[in-house]
């Protein structure tokens with residue numbers, strides 16, 4: 438019989454008051470796609486908790502507007518124009534972040550290529566652009582950040598994917614396939630970079646009320662979508678930002694390689710109308726309230 442020697446258990450002295458105390462104070466984050474929607478909300482939340490933010494976006498005026506707003510609210514942020522599908526832009530944005538803050542602890546990537554088109558019609562140049570923006574770019578981006586993340590005391594990467602990359606989404610062209618690839622890519626990053634203590638996670642938004650959602654989904658469909666969301670409403674970009682910033686923070690120190698939904702229950706609601714009923718539970722509640 439082999440004898441086992443008991444090693445001493447490490448002491449768990451992680452701070453308990455993380456909800457009250459910022460754990461990202463002084464950390465620098467490069468937030469790609471930070472000029473609008475969830476990326477902008479993430480920039481605001483990261484900065485509001487004492488983080489240093491580089492807002493990077495294809496549309497420089499949007500990135501600058503978000504950075505100016507953060508600064509006006511007492512936070513630290515600067516902006517840079519960048520196209521995540523362009524390797525030179527990636528190098529420039531990473532360098533500018535490190536030049537400005539002397540460090541890079543967190544990468545959050547919310548930029549996306551999106552299009553509505555049937556697979557039988559999709560233009561293969563669009564298909565290639567989709568993969569360049571949603572998969573190849575994020576890989577090059579993470580690789581460019583890697584030397585700096587390795588020096589951080591608590592490095593983290595958060596990618597924003599979609600339910601379209603988990604289930605199917607008809608007429609979404611290459612969007613779903615690229616988001617699926619981004620989820621798998623993130624898991625591989627998590628495994629390969631765990632030795633450097635770099636955590637890599639994915640957030641999966643349900644329907645979040647952003648400029649993109651309003652552009653891609655028709656208003657009547659958006660209204661109808663709410664019926665399928667158990668919590669009865671679209672999500673706020675700031676709700677996704679809370680999840681992304683949590684995952685990027687030391688509060689999530691043992692979470693890596695995960696794809697986490699923030700969708701008001703939409704992702705588990707295949708049976709929208711409960712068994713034996715003709716209305717949702719929320720509709721019953723509303724009808725009863727209007728009748729009483």
Ligand SMILES: NC(=O)c1ccc[n+]([C@@H]2O[C@H](COP(=O)([O-])OP(=O)(O)OC[C@H]3O[C@@H](n4cnc5c(N)ncnc54)[C@H](O)[C@@H]3O)[C@@H](O)[C@H]2O)c1
Pocket residue numbers: 469470471472473474475476493494495496499519520521522546547548549550551570597598599600641642643644645646647648649650674
């Ligand atoms: N809104 C939703 O309901 C929803 C649902 C599922 C997934 N998502 C995902 O959430 C993320 C954020 O979406 P959003 O709704 O906040 O969109 P948004 O359009 O409001 O913001 C996306 C930002 O990314 C920027 N961007 C686009 N292409 C870029 C590029 N090549 N390089 C750099 N920046 C680029 C845009 O200029 C924009 O500012 C996306 O990855 C999207 O796929 C959104």
